Amino acid sequence: MAEFFASTARGLVEPLEQELKDLGLKVLGKTAGGVYFESNWEGCYKANLCSRLASRILKPIMDFTAYQPEELYNQILRHDFTKYINPNQTISIDVSVGESKMRDQRFIAMKIKDAIVDQFRDKFGVRPDVDNYNPALRIVVRCVKNQFNVSVDTTGDSLFMRGYRKEVGEAPMKENLAAGLVKLSEWDGKSPIVDFMCGSGTFLIEAAMMAKNIAPGINRKRFGFMNLLNYEKASFENVVQEALDAEKEEIDFKFYGFDIDNKVLKSAKENAREAGVDDVIEFKKESVATVEPPVEKGLIIVNPPYGARIGDEDNLRDVYRDLGFTLKHRFKGWDAWILSGNKDLIADLKLKSTRKHFVFNGNIECRFLKYSMF
Numbered sequence: 001m002a003e004f005f006a007s008t009a010r011g012l013v014e015p016l017e018q019e020l021k022d023l024g025l026k027v028l029g030k031t032a033g034g035v036y037f038e039s040n041w042e043g044c045y046k047a048n049l050c051s052r053l054a055s056r057i058l059k060p061i062m063d064f065t066a067y068q069p070e071e072l073y074n075q076i077l078r079h080d081f082t083k084y085i086n087p088n089q090t091i092s093i094d095v096s097v098g099e100s101k102m103r104d105q106r107f108i109a110m111k112i113k114d115a116i117v118d119q120f121r122d123k124f125g126v127r128p129d130v131d132n133y134n135p136a137l138r139i140v141v142r143c144v145k146n147q148f149n150v151s152v153d154t155t156g157d158s159l160f161m162r163g164y165r166k167e168v169g170e171a172p173m174k175e176n177l178a179a180g181l182v183k184l185s186e187w188d189g190k191s192p193i194v195d196f197m198c199g200s201g202t203f204l205i206e207a208a209m210m211a212k213n214i215a216p217g218i219n220r221k222r223f224g225f226m227n228l229l230n231y232e233k234a235s236f237e238n239v240v241q242e243a244l245d246a247e248k249e250e251i252d253f254k255f256y257g258f259d260i261d262n263k264v265l266k267s268a269k270e271n272a273r274e275a276g277v278d279d280v281i282e283f284k285k286e287s288v289a290t291v292e293p294p295v296e297k298g299l300i301i302v303n304p305p306y307g308a309r310i311g312d313e314d315n316l317r318d319v320y321r322d323l324g325f326t327l328k329h330r331f332k333g334w335d336a337w338i339l340s341g342n343k344d345l346i347a348d349l350k351l352k353s354t355r356k357h358f359v360f361n362g363n364i365e366c367r368f369l370k371y372s373m374f
């Protein structure tokens with residue numbers, strides 16, 4: 001058994017913890033940025049393939065204190081990095097640092113890289129090259145107050161890159177954040193979801209994949225763990241087969257996406273098709289001012305524009321007023337969740353929220369608010 005760390009967006013740690021438990025993984029603890037779990041490597045493959053909320057699965061390997069470059073170099077030498085890849089493969093070192101004596105990320109990365117490649121050179125006479133874009137072995141280092149935490153990345157490209165999204169609108173949301181918000185909404189998994197401003201369709205596609213039990217990573221060709229020397233192909237194939245066997249061919253309800261922009265609707269349709277859920281999502285051009293319930297009952301999840309990236313605040317006031325009016329007058333009896341990074345615009349809804357979560361959409365702190373339309 002080994003210890004792994006699943007990282008996620010701030011605000012999604014609790015639902016990620018539940019998700020890992022649901023995947024049968026043993027949770028050891030959590031931080032503000034993610035969840036530690038214990039499992040064999042097959043469990044790590046499963047977390048990479050099946051977690052909808054994680055950004056990355058890391059394998060922590062070292063914790064130590066270092067104040068000086070030489071100390072850092074010598075500490076890194078204590079771990080055998082030659083067991084992960086061949087010397088003809090490539091490496092990269094990702095460093096984040098805060099409140100420490102050594103502050104220069106590039107210098108820290110270089111010192112760590114020197115210690116690692118020297119190990120290879122001593123053992124094999126050749127050393128791995130650095131490839132910052134597509135390395136075989138990505139070492140992730142966090143340093144806070146001179147305390148270094150070193151991990152091997154098992155993911156490769158971040159897990160939000162499911163592979164289905166070829167086209168995006170102007171302010172698309174990361175897929176793992178969209179999935180996390182669907183989880184936070186306490187959607188029952190078996191009733192329709194409506195998105196009045198669906199953009200490239202991320203909420204609906206993620207929810208539809210949940211409903212059809214399609215593993216989020218099923219379309220990905222590569223994961224970081226495939227480059228490691230201990231990669232057990234047969235174990236991963238087992239995990240994939242289990243995921244495929246668990247998929248549901250049909251569900252007896254639908255998802256509905258509206259937007260005023262024909263271009264983003266075209267992308268949304270294309271993305272849904274790539275994700276294998278176009279049969280259960282209906283997209284239609286409609287303004288939030290005029291949208292009517294497409295079904296008798298369901299849950300609404302909306303991410304209206306909030307000025308930070310698209311649109312301008314004054315024009316958006318009308319959009320928020322229209323959204324509030326539509327909910328109040330045409331969606332009586334429905335529950336709605338709205339994600340917005342702009343408090344002032346939220347006030348323009350003229351509705352009182354009954355639940356609130358704080359999440360980060362990139363660097364923007366957002367509120368995810370529930371409104372019950374009695």
Ligand SMILES: C[S@@+](CC[C@H](N)C(=O)[O-])C[C@H]1O[C@@H](n2cnc3c(N)ncnc32)[C@H](O)[C@@H]1O
Pocket residue numbers: 169170171172173196197198199200201202203258259260261264286287288289303304305306319
């Ligand atoms: C922040 S984006 C939604 C992004 C979406 N969650 C995604 O992941 O792609 C907001 C969307 O609202 C749409 N929109 C703006 N004003 C609208 C209106 N009055 N009625 C309907 N849609 C509108 C925009 O076209 C845009 O696609």
